[in-house]
Amino acid sequence: MQAIDQKVAQISRDSNKTTLQTRLEEIRKLRSQRNSLTTISRLPPELLSRILAHCAFRSDTEISSLIRCTHVCSRWRTLALDTPSLWSEPEFEKSNMALEMLRRARNTPLHIKAALHRPLIAVREPLLEAIQNVSRIASLHIAASHNQLVGEIIPLLGKPAPKLQALYLETYGGTVVLPEQFLQDEAPRLRSLELFNVHIPWNSRLLSDLTTLSIAGNLDDTMLPSASHFMNVLRNMPALEVLALEESVPNISTAARESLPTLTLPNLRRLTLRSNILSCTTLVDKLIFPSTTFVYLVLRSTARSPEDAQAEFRLVKPSLQKVLAIPIIAVDYSHGCLTAWTRVPSTKPSERELGLRLEFAFLVKAQNVTSFDVAGNLVRAIPFPDLQTLRVSCNHEDVRTFEDCFGSCSKLKTVQFYGNCVYDLVPVLGKKMPNSKSTLFPALSTLEISEAGFDVGLDCPSDLRRKRLVGPLVKAIAFRIKCGMPSTKLMILACDRLFATDFEKIKAVAEVVLKDTPLKKEPKRSKRRRKRFDSDEEFDY
Structure with a gap:
């Protein structure tokens, strides 16, 4: 390398040898030859490509960091351009960049994420181009207004999605009802489905073999399935790990509660339910899950008197005895909320530390009953030996x-x-x-x-x-x-x-x-x- 440096210096001093352009070209070649001898240049292309991919797909890394990596040297740039997976997450905030990333991604599976908080025209061209070829999409995450979702996005999602693994749809300004032939009911690899103010037909074949099912929003009662139908839907998800139903829990009557069969979900890690007390407690009773499952219940009470609160308490108590089968080490008892941990929590406990979180929301303003009439009774009924x-x-x-x-x-x-x-x-x-x-x-x-x-x-x-x-x-x-x-x-x-x-x-x-x-x-x-x-x-x- 020292000999190369000496030759570069000699060419720089020799002004009579050739033209300036020729001398600069010789210097560039010599420097490239010197750089090829460095340690990092000896890395195999496959390994360097993995390193670039790690930098590109970190959650706290902006796309500009990947662009800067391509400016290090010609070898890195060539390698990045020859690695389509590096460009599989288009940046839709900048339409020109998104179009270029779609071109560089070639035929690799795409990860589409766009929040349309501004007019759709700003990102319309690259986003619609990406969605049109739905067979290439591996994950789709879109938040848009009602009109944008119904008028622009959903019509393009009428084809099968053989590579789709995760789907997230969120809307505001009204509930969106997905058509019967959404994705032509064919997404064999779909494992995560999250919908906010979006209704999917409960007989859809997309509701099978899921590991994550999250449905939130004030759905109309006509959009909710019967209790037995809902349990049959869950039966098609034996590997379910996350179940979150917020204001979308089926309405369960007292008669249906007794006849509803039990269902085992051996892999369930997190259960979130937000609805009336009868429906939530019935699901907790009928679902069989590991004792390490984090349970988050927001129970909507309709109690107008202490007597009504006691009646609701009789429904909740058996469910809590089931959930709290494991020793509780730490408890947070606040206004209308009971939170329990399986070990002493830190200042901001992570999901793995939590064992139970129970909240109460009152639909009616009652003069003779407060959240403590319900929550206090619950705390009294739970033994805390540890x-x-x-x-x-x-x-x-x-x-x-x-x-x-x-x-x-x-x-x-x-x-x-x-x-x-x-x-x-x-x-x-x-x-x-x-x-x-x-x-x-x-x-x-x-x-x-x-x-x-x-x-x-x-x-x-x-x-x-x-x-x-x-x-x-x-x-x-x-x-x-x-x-x-x-x-x-x-x-x-x-x-x-x-x-x-x-x-x-x-x-x-x-x-x-x-x-x-x-x-x-x-x-x-x-x-x-x-x-x-x-x-x-x-x-x-």
Whole structure:
């Protein structure tokens, strides 16, 4: 390589040898010869092509990164142009680039993704050109308005799609009904089907051998299948892994609930249901799935009185006992929502950490029933023998449920309070357990308080202005120490209005960790002398 560099320098100094163009061409050839000796140039074309493909298909990589790779050298550019799979995901935000990528993709399967939030004309030519040859499409992801989907997109999807593996259609401005001959009912490789405000006929052959089925949107009751028909549809998906039905769960009557057969889905990883309580609980009861399945239920309640809430609770309880067959380690009990994990979650738990998420939505405004009438009863019915972490974030003084359901948990070591619930729930920590010398929460060793105010202020809501946190907190911890309970580590996270004097009081009874919580000085209170009024002043001599 040193000899090549010396020859390049000699040609550059020799101005009388040939013309400038000839000298530059010789220099280019010599530099190419030198570059061919580098380590990366010795990589086989197949391996380098795989490396470029890895860069191209990363979710956080823009298409411009792939373009820059082609500018490194002529070899990389030639190799990229000879690898059609690198161009199989056209960038429809730029129509000229999309057309060029479609040309370079040649006959490789295409991955089409377009969100038509602007007029279709802007990307009309490349998108319609890609969809016309539906036999080449491996995945199709389109979000468009009702008119765009019905008028432009769906008419082009009337041919078989032998390579299609994933289909996502989303619309807004009304529900779109797919025709009977959509894709001519032929997509043998289709494994993932996700529809939002789009209705597919329930007798379609596309609803078979799926691993992911997600249907969301306010579908009309006439578009929903019967309970037995729906179970037959699921029976054609033995490998189903994800089932999500939001406002598209079949309406199930009490009579149909008893006669509905069970169905086993051995590979189910995630079950999401959003509908009325009867329909959701019936599906949970009739579906047999692994204990590790993440279940997310949004139960729509129609209760108008506590009696109605109790009747609905009797439907939900058996389903929960089935779902919670595995030990629950952590629970988040907030306003109308119960979330349970199979292990202690991080700040933002991933799907694999979740075991159950249960929410309640009320269709009618009832004066005598709240979400706690249902959710509180559910929490009371669930045993938590292995519970280690409890997070409470409701802005409602649900003291009784907190005390009765979790106070006797023998393994509960961490309690996390978020928000205004701390004012009502902290005193419970200093209560004695009935017929025992120990206090409630006997194993408590860590208490976390987040996003709460330790003192009142004029900017506080009117119902909180009389509530102080320091006194009840110190009193509860001191009482636990007196009863021989384990020492408490107190973590104060992102709180405000904590004065230095109050902080010293807390430090006297617990180990304290502060984070994002500045200490404030006690405000000086001006002492005004009050002049006593002497009623006999005018008679004094």
